[in-house]
Amino acid sequence: MRIVITIQHPGHVHFFRHPIEELRERGHEIHVFARENDVAVELLEAYGIDHRVLAGSSDSLVSLAAVQATYEARLLRHARRIDPDVITAIGGVAAAHVASVLGTKSLVFYDTEHATLITRLGYPFADVICTPSCYREEIGPNQVTYPGYHELAYLHPDRFEPDPTVLESLEADVDLEPDDPFAVVRLSNWGASHDVGHGGFEEPRAIVERLEAAGADVLLSAEGEPPADLEPYRLETSPDRLHDLLSFADVVLSEGATTAAEAAVLGTPSVYVNPLSLGYTTELDAEYGLLFEHDGENRHVRGLERAASIVERTDDPWRRRRERLLDERIDVTAFVVRQVESLARTRTSDGTTPATNAG
Template identity: 40%
Template sequence: MKVLADIGHPAHVHFYKNAWKCLIEAGHEVVVSSRAKECAVDLLDALGVEHRCLSRQNDGRPQGMGREYVSRLRNLVGLVHAERPDVLTGVGGIFAAHAGVLCRRPSVVFYDTENATLQNALTYPVATRLYVPDCYKGWTPNRRTVRYPGYHELAYLRPKYFVPNRELALLHCGLAPFGDTFLVRVVSWQANHDLGEKGWSETTLRAVVHKLEELGRVVISTETPLPPDLARYVYQGPPEHLHHLLAFCRACIGESATLVSESAVLGVPALYAAETSRGYLEDLQDQYGLVTVLRSTEPKAVCQGISRMLDAPLSDVRDRHARLLENSCDVTETIYGALTAETL
């Protein structure tokens, strides 16, 4: 069979990469469409994955999103007609689902973000099958939804698929040779699920950096240019090596739900500070204590949240992380099974 995977974000590359390998090893064919957003194209190129870039990240305004939607869907429909895949898939999946309807192909959508209300309202009613984590709190179509025990990030960060390399993190990614390293993540807030939201102010970012640099080395992973006085903290390593750095950090602090979740499934405590949360972040907080969810981006509140997180004893983090892995399925196997199901 032939699978077409539509990639719109760097995290989607990681989510699918091991399933692609399993599909190809089993004799299936994989076609990948990509989007020029942050380092998504660079990640695909680094993995040696052939792909067709169909659009570039819009400016985050409704008009820009609308223009990209029309252009990308038109290009994806053309690719489907040319490649004739048996199934389309995507994370969030609006383009895979809509192209599937237009081209009469089944679509399998994976998602975990409840507050992407517009995208979900346009996608879920027409997707052939929707896969969400057990902790997902939003509406889904009952008869076409499959729930699984796990988190997206386990598709690529479960120990079966990822072994962190300390030497690589030291040589190329900015890990401190001695003492603690803290990874800070800021985002552009231009995704469809970011409509009406705003991220950290420069004041908040500076306050976080100044607090953390008293405790160790600070590295900032960012989607947008930083002020000149913070430029020296920017992550300089290859994008495909960021997880090697994260795995050896003392903590991760940021406004990216994905990177915070990645930190947690690696067993690294994390703090998420933003106006809205996610079901999976609250689950990682309530069930395993590996994430602290803070519904504020004010400098004082974020710094106090960091202090509380770092005051918690690390002695049981390893046990909590082990319990998380034990209670979660192999998400890559779930992806493979979903895409090869005979009942689509």
């Protein structure tokens, strides 16, 4: 079968990396299209995934609209030539639009409830929408739920084994030995809060001081250039090695939900500090105790203290908690492959779309 996969974010590369490999091994013809966004294209190249870049990056909502229009127009042109059996993506605005024009099938994966613009533009046109079972929205008859998280498509132990040599490849000035406790801190940016109640940590230096006092070395990651006094703590590593690093950290403090969830499914306790709660961050907190969600008032103070308290703990419940998670959640790559093949087959059968929940 002919399958088109679209990539518009680095996380999409991670999610589809193993399904692409398996689908090709099963004899299917895979076409990957991407637009430049952060390190998405760099990751495709690092993993040796054949692809074609259809559009550049954007730096504002206005430019994003123009880039998206260009991306969709070029995707339509290429897809018309390929005549795919299914087009699949995360979010899936372009995939669903192009598939509806061509009369082919579209398969959308998504896990972000508050991204309402994407869901309003994409969901009405999609044939099947796959969401984690913890997703808070009821979409309708085309929704398929599964007991898992996007991160388990690439960080399930059947798909990923952390490489301890990542500690030797760090370009930060922090000199880590294998047994040294350390924290990875992922900030939205290096600056102060943008909006009252919605900004990030105002004093990154305070994060370093508190976590060092708790006994951990600190590696900082954020957008842009750090203040001069924080340069020694700046984390610089190849983007395809970040998950190795998260796996060996003692705690991850993150303003980004994906990084926090990645650490959690790897068995590294994570602290998620953000006003936007998600179904999967709440479940990883309430059900498994591998992620600690702080989204209310004084969340930065409480989140930092939580991270410090994790470093100072003398017990280690994280391995046991991860084992329980893996017992109850699925290998999402296997689910993705099944859904792609099942939907692609319907194009050559009676035209109906099966939507069967997993698990």
